[in-house]
Amino acid sequence: MYLRKYFLITIVLVFINYKLILCDQDISISSLPNPIIFKRDGIFKKYKVISYLGHGVQGSVFLIEDIQTKEKFALKVQPKKTHLTCNYIAELFKTYLRHENIVEFYGYYNDSNYEYLLFEYLPITLLDYLDNNIETFINFLFIMKQMLDVLNFLRVQKIVIGDFKFDNMMLAENLKIKAIDFGHAVFEKKQKRLFSDKDIKNGKNNHKKYLYIAPEIRNGQRCSSIADIYSFGYVSREYINDVTIKDGKVSDFFEQCLIPDPKIRISADVALIHPIFNTLYDFVFCFADIKNFEISDNDTKIKLHDRIIYYRHPKYSFELHCCCSKNKREFSKFKLNQNQKLLQRKTTNQEEAEQRAYKLLKFRAVVGNHVLPIQHLTFSYHNELKKLFLKLNIEQVKYKVVKNTLKEKTTRKKIMIKILGISVLIIVMAECLLLSIIYRINNIKNK
Template sequence: MIIFLLSFIEFISLSPEYNPMSVFETDFPKTLEITRGNEVKVYIITDNYESYGRSFYRRLGYDKHTNEAVIISKESYIEDSESKTVKTVKNLDHENIEKLYYSTKINGVEYCVFEYIPETLESYCIKNEIKLDGFIFFVKQILDAIYYLYSNRIAYKFFSMHHIRITSDLKIKLVDVLASEFNTSGCSHDFSNDCNVSEYYEIYCAPEYYLKNPCKCKVSIWCLGILLRENIIYIPKIDDLEKHVRLYNCWYDFESILLNFSPIDRPWPLRALLHPIFDNLFNFLFCFESIENFIYNIEGVFITKNDKTINYKKENINFSIFCCCVDQKLVKSCIIVSPPDEHYDFCDLCQRFPTSRKIKFKIEINEKIIPVQLVSYNIYYELKNLFKILLTEFKHIKRVNCNPKVLVSKIPRLLSSKSNE
């Protein structure tokens, strides 16, 4: 059995803007008490350094009452004001970024309490045989987080596979975001290029650093490309030779654009997410135009179909998906050419467009319409649930020419469970 091995990369990054103090003590107190209104949290801080990030600024701690493990970091700040970085990170809310629980100021130091994710992507891949299909799903989540940070004017400039954590449900988490570069003018503008980097780590730096040029958020794209290139050789081959060749050719094309020497031609996170390499994650999608309009309400899942749009609601998740046959003028500038996909050859309307058919599907979330490839981790799984319902619950849908992707609808106008009748 071939095991996917990942190399450990030391993380060293501390910009002068981030930590303006010339001397910053790294000793931690034994206990940390945080009061928020009537709530009092007491944390016991151990002497254990975390094996990622600025290790002497981060310690493993425990909630005194629940014994829940947390990460506690020390952050410097200007007196009588909240540090810009902590203030920014407090407002971050993304499922692929470690969560900041609390922060408090004591004697000129701001202590931050983060969630603790013990499993690294590196250790997970060593213990499990990861195929390319699965690894692509991890890469997508990493890019989702980078894109979110980019949207919040944060450059996650240096990271290794050891800074990429993974939960039991295979959710990726980027950690130590406080060591990133923050820019109030936005990630499309330049960042400083004055961070000290060890000789060992220089091989992972973007060419902009060697040239002493100002940097943008694209430095994280380069670093990700290096990490992927180093580890692709450890991924087992796919049994289906034709699929293997097609997928690996697409992968190497993806890798090459991440490692474009020119930062101008290197893709922004959004553009990288729209690469055809991620189409394979959405092979469960199919053209649903021919399905008759219906209402579905079973076990807390409410679905309505109206023409070429399906609305999906479940607890706090609410989105609409547009069929591949809708007007393609929406987000047209984001579409990237994709290799042919036989799964969609049955759809005449889809065949009119030479671009990626997966990107034809668009999602409306919070009044924003985006390509399906940009959906988050949670929405992705709910999307799979939606199309699973279409294929499994409606068993009377006829199949045409033995093609399981081709549907001719016989769905009633109204479907509901007996409890909802």
């Protein structure tokens, strides 16, 4: 009897565990509707599932195709009976997560079995890309800058990703990166713990695979968006170490990202102006000596007036105030206080780099109502800034050519005046000499 009872209990436990495993497993393609009818932009459209892409927090991701337009999308699907509803994620994307370095969200839908989230499709994760490509240091810096742009945006929104890593980043064209997985994201005011008291007691929180997560999150403490800086610094340093870059600026930067105490850890807005990123702005120069001009190139108009550039673009318009322009406007979202200035520690080979970083801070970019350091300009604005300085460089060369031409003309004119003056003097002297000779001849004849 006892054995029979024990056997039945064992069968029940195995069945329950099997059910739990099934719930945690990826959803199969065959279990999905075919076609999937999804409402996008107020219109119901039909999609067919092409392939399975992977597993995210509480759901599976599939590559799907619009049957009519053949446009591809990423569809996240999860069963309705999960503790984290897709509707919450949908509201997060619709209301807060609108940024060019965050995956574009197209809509939410549900049926009797599943919830669906529709996103733009990006074919490769940043982790896969870096695992299969040896990227140049300057290109990796540009990738790092974009990740910090995302974290700076989330800092303002007071959102913590909590699980920042390279396989939660996708790669688009021209090394543009996009954050995709916000399943663990929380607001600073409404937090949930990633590690329970039991996890902490058993040491699970300090397992090797979780060391990229900030200490305050692993220890079950309240955290702010600065926790993601730790994760960013950890995974970025791992890649930097693999390519063996030895530079004082690099070491200093990661030391500041990986400070265990979040109160003194560098924040995303300050990290973006660190000298490690100076090389991304080698194209920037003072344009005070260039005369006012106005040019048009296709849909872009550039006007320089009194050391302020007005850059008009269909999507990415801004003003740029020169580093030496008068009556500078204060930054609207950024202020480097005394404690943060001390974070920019000097080493023997770092002083010049820091001077360059602070000189860059003297420029002002005005986007809408916001006054920003140029280091805070995101991917598209950064690329437009490069195009702008290419134009400025051409204008500067033109100005120098005109200036040199005028200088040559002035020099030539001065030489001609001198020659003419000397010629006149010679003629006058010759006439005087001739008159003197004539006078003497006449005197001799009179005698």
